[in-house]
Amino acid sequence: MRILLVEDDAHLGEIIVRGLREEGYQIDRAMDGNEAELFHLTRTYGVIVLDRMLPDIRGEELLQKWRQGNCNTPVLMLTALDAVSDRVTGLKAGADDYLCKPFAFDELLARIEALQRRGSLNTSSVIKAGNLELNPQTRLLTLQERSVMLNRLEYDLMDLFICHPGQILGKETLAEQCWKEPWEASDNTIEAQIKNLRKKLRLIDDRVWLKTIRGVGYRLEVV
Secondary structure, three states: OEEEEEOOOHHHHHHHHHHHHHOOOEEEEEOOHHHHHHHHHHOOOOEEEEEOEOOOOEHHHHHHHHHHOOOOOOEEEEEOOOOHHHHHHHHHOOOOEEEEOOOOHHHHHHHHHHHHHHHHHHOOOOEEEOOEEEOOOOOEEEEOOEEEEOOHHHHHHHHHHHOOOOOOEOHHHHHHHHOOOHHHOOHHHHHHHHHHHHHHHHHHOOOEEEEEEOOOEEEEEEO
């Protein structure tokens, strides 16, 4: 599962990112509201961890904007404000849970896992590019009535391509977004994964293709 962490405290953010990656999660980290908005517009997340006090916007204002745009991703709000009125404000803005600082990482992890289970029960949304559909819950890639199951890495790659329709994605971007440890993603490793993904795409329809843009990267094409 991919998590969006919106936290401007550099030290705390590093601790959370390191811990969640060790638990097998894919993490995108935003330092302010503007960066968070860019991630939110281009990626699909299982859970969002959102700090209430950001440099450029209050967390509850950003969350209200997302909820008004029909975002139903489970959100865990972090804050140093622990008054009942503060917690009520965060929950009314659309937060699904609320965690006060300082906190133990184990509690953060447990709350994320609970939100993940809740999200799996409550959402049936799929990611789409034309008639191509990717189901976050089952990792099934479907075109019309033909489907193929993807493994975790194949799913993360396909998710990235579908969320950037028509865009060329370089190997560095693929490594940073889809590998737990980006340094493990050599050119040969990435090329091998793209080859495997292409084989699965051919199983559902040869009109769906990952085109190589020589010297630049890859682009998803759905004819």
